[in-house]
Amino acid sequence: MRVLYIGDIFSTPGLRAAKAFLKRFGEDYDFVIANGENVAGGFGITRKHLHELLEAGVDVVTLGNHTWDAKDAFELLEETPRLIRPLNYPPGAPGLGYTTLEARTGERVTVVQVMGRIFLPALDCPFRALDALLTELPEASTVIVDLHAEATSEKRALGEFLAGRVAAALGTHTHVQTADELIKRGTAYLTDVGMTGVQDSAIGMRFDEVIYRFVTGLPKRYKPAEGPATVCAVALELAGGRAKSVARIQWAEPDGAA
Amino acid sequence: MRVLYIGDIFSTPGLRAAKAFLKRFGEDYDFVIANGENVAGGFGITRKHLHELLEAGVDVVTLGNHTWDAKDAFELLEETPRLIRPLNYPPGAPGLGYTTLEARTGERVTVVQVMGRIFLPALDCPFRALDALLTELPEASTVIVDLHAEATSEKRALGEFLAGRVAAALGTHTHVQTADELIKRGTAYLTDVGMTGVQDSAIGMRFDEVIYRFVTGLPKRYKPAEGPATVCAVALELAGGRAKSVARIQWAEPDGAA
Amino acid sequence: MRVLYIGDIFSTPGLRAAKAFLKRFGEDYDFVIANGENVAGGFGITRKHLHELLEAGVDVVTLGNHTWDAKDAFELLEETPRLIRPLNYPPGAPGLGYTTLEARTGERVTVVQVMGRIFLPALDCPFRALDALLTELPEASTVIVDLHAEATSEKRALGEFLAGRVAAALGTHTHVQTADELIKRGTAYLTDVGMTGVQDSAIGMRFDEVIYRFVTGLPKRYKPAEGPATVCAVALELAGGRAKSVARIQWAEPDGAA
Amino acid sequence: MRVLYIGDIFSTPGLRAAKAFLKRFGEDYDFVIANGENVAGGFGITRKHLHELLEAGVDVVTLGNHTWDAKDAFELLEETPRLIRPLNYPPGAPGLGYTTLEARTGERVTVVQVMGRIFLPALDCPFRALDALLTELPEASTVIVDLHAEATSEKRALGEFLAGRVAAALGTHTHVQTADELIKRGTAYLTDVGMTGVQDSAIGMRFDEVIYRFVTGLPKRYKPAEGPATVCAVALELAGGRAKSVARIQWAEPDGAA
Numbered sequence A, B, C, D: 001m002r003v004l005y006i007g008d009i010f011s012t013p014g015l016r017a018a019k020a021f022l023k024r025f026g027e028d029y030d031f032v033i034a035n036g037e038n039v040a041g042g043f044g045i046t047r048k049h050l051h052e053l054l055e056a057g058v059d060v061v062t063l064g065n066h067t068w069d070a071k072d073a074f075e076l077l078e079e080t081p082r083l084i085r086p087l088n089y090p091p092g093a094p095g096l097g098y099t100t101l102e103a104r105t106g107e108r109v110t111v112v113q114v115m116g117r118i119f120l121p122a123l124d125c126p127f128r129a130l131d132a133l134l135t136e137l138p139e140a141s142t143v144i145v146d147l148h149a150e151a152t153s154e155k156r157a158l159g160e161f162l163a164g165r166v167a168a169a170l171g172t173h174t175h176v177q178t179a180d181e182l183i184k185r186g187t188a189y190l191t192d193v194g195m196t197g198v199q200d201s202a203i204g205m206r207f208d209e210v211i212y213r214f215v216t217g218l219p220k221r222y223k224p225a226e227g228p229a230t231v232c233a234v235a236l237e238l239a240g241g242r243a244k245s246v247a248r249i250q251w252a253e254p255d256g257a258a
């Protein structure tokens, strides 16, 4: 089974590039996951965006610390098992922290997201949340975990914690693709898949306002960067619930698309 | 001029690998910079370590948030212009925040380090510290900046702030090499060069203790990981104070070295 | 000279109580300072609020981390020397970090605000900012410092740093009055003056939404608490630029005011 | 029943003052609780210190974020039900998060400690931990909760969460006594009991090193302040598991004790 994981899709350029990529290469994959926490101008995802991503061939959209930024999330998370938020929210949070769906091959794939706690708001322990879930899932299932976290130490620790237990553990949130892909005990790992959007930016936003804020300490509304976008993604080959290969992808949309 | 920048050298395996790399490839470079904040078991650098790095062909060693962990630092920083700490410490801090030395080509190279402030202790503003320094340096000089910071947004913003003004701005501190190298207005940039050390680890430390601490919330002394190490580095081609090319390096030490 | 310092005035109930207090007791004081960073529903201060406070007899309004929340601040800070923001913003920030005005006694009083950096955004060093200012002020002046900070260690350290150099150093920001008033080398000190507003609240906001957010990790818009309010303030007796006495005040507005 | 709660006992002067207070006034109380996380020079508690406190008449010692600083804690927490650590450590942590003992009146008193998560390391949710515990305790029991937390908003929210459910919820950790004592639905509350130790200090440590670190950003080992100490405490009158009165205490040890 071939699985595609598309990193944090950022605003309109990111959505445009993701759709263009899927149009060209979508058929190469049996299952497609995308992180959608930044589609709505950097802040969450709307009903329209989610629809476009599912239409374009995405099977599951994950979120993150921006889950609740766009108000649609509360409804969408209750409506569809194709949108998930971090598993380690307290009990009773709207929506699902994991979901199980069928790939084009007929195999069942479980997608889980957890959020780290270092430099991020306090949630339940992601390690224990994963432990509890993996104990209850059928052993034969193919599990892919989105590690939405800031600190590299926490992501590497979560990756090791999952090694030999899931098919893949892929980091999101920092918006910069890392070059440390590996497979350990059959589990593919990458610290961060990277952002799908305008790379010539401060992780999605225009530089001007971001630098202004750092230098002056004064407020200024961020604006999503415009221009040509790049898809940051990971392609996995899986079999028997474990990874055979992991490949990083950086695909620049064709000239003139922006 | 060809410049090599070696990412955070972590403990004995990192030092061993860095030295092995320099023995084989050191002659390819006209100037060598290495981040040494983690040589002493993760915590700073001793006189002996510094000596070994300089012997092996390193021209300048940069530090970071671990600058003061090993006590030798206070003396070493006063003794030699080949060891620098972040420029944006308050006035009066021991040692230098930048240094100018001669490359094998006879060209003068200025190496600067600044430390970010997001998720790190409060220091002076790195943007203004760089501005002040760049104004006072001779325009023709070749300047390489070590961006020691945690947050990708701050690193990207610092990189943009420096684009067109220095030869290179290279991130350190997160210990995971990123895959976003670029040249903008003649300035090479990479969010993180990555760690030189045992990659199969929690950014240099053994997984066991790190996971234990995350899961239990209890203390446990970290131990540097042992085993085969990889050099994470960047190779730059520079001319006229600007970058012609930037290449990421991940070089695994030969079997049996560990 | 008798000086009144009114702690963070929070939303409508805080403003109402502050005005009622000043109506009754305002004539007892030769100079009145108030922290106004939370007057506008918790977030900054508007032109109308500022006008009301000045009308009520306040001489200087200080702000804090909420300085820029209400848009009027940018204009107001440029227009009047009766509104100040933290001194240790980077050079070029709108408005003043200190101001010198005449008390009813004809004496000149300088009011300064600095903001701490522990658990707060990175600004310039408050210790060095104070040092620079105190060096340049005429020695005979009466100086009162608003320490807007979160951590008790930083506030106590700033207080000690100022002991013997100013008339008073009074903490704001945590919204809970502390009981550690003292005079050291002629400098009155209190870790926090406390909030002027509805004490039966989560530091000004209704409990419901605050507890909801802590328990669920989900967003919910805070709402300012309503009900009877209390003025938290400090009364100082000063002479020759030093403190003779410091008294904490907690004054509940009369029944039926709310 | 009269209960005494002694705030964070800091180093030798704090211990000396606490013992002197108990010698004079201990008989006035039917049950005595003390926070002991800073007895060992600021960092944890040793077997000898714990023994001295119990000898002096303390019934229960609570800890906090410094629980594990002194190595004896691991053993002591397993040995005695008179020493407790925050309840909201992950399952499996050594020792108890609450304890039930008999007061001099024969009544049973349960002492619980929870730790906040704002500006502190990630633990389990203190609200849910308290909820679970209170559900399982016999309704008639007298429960006193130590709220070990930094942020005033979190402490106030926890206090409200417990109002009407326990006898008292008393804050510790910031080392500065607050002046906001109240009784709501029969539950006594105070944001912080304050430190028992040398008040003329940076929350227990000498000013010199603390100011040096803030100003320079350089390391320097903290040293516990010496000199006359003050007991910060709270006296409660309880009946039927609820509070009848709450009184703040600041008792300076007699001249010459230091």
Ligand SMILES: [Fe+2]
Binding pocket: A037, A064, A065, A066, A148, A172, A173, A174
């Ligand atoms: Fe995120």
Ligand SMILES: [Fe+2]
Binding pocket: A008, A037, A038, A064, A172, A173, A174, A175
């Ligand atoms: Fe994101």
Ligand SMILES: [Fe+2]
Binding pocket: B008, B037, B038, B064, B172, B173, B174, B175
């Ligand atoms: Fe490092």
Ligand SMILES: [Fe+2]
Binding pocket: B037, B064, B065, B066, B148, B172, B173, B174
């Ligand atoms: Fe570092």
Ligand SMILES: [Fe+2]
Binding pocket: C008, C037, C038, C064, C172, C173, C174, C175
């Ligand atoms: Fe405030």
Ligand SMILES: [Fe+2]
Binding pocket: C037, C064, C065, C066, C148, C172, C173, C174
């Ligand atoms: Fe504030």
Ligand SMILES: [Fe+2]
Binding pocket: D008, D037, D038, D064, D172, D173, D174, D175
């Ligand atoms: Fe403490």
Ligand SMILES: [Fe+2]
Binding pocket: D037, D064, D065, D066, D148, D172, D173, D174
């Ligand atoms: Fe504490």
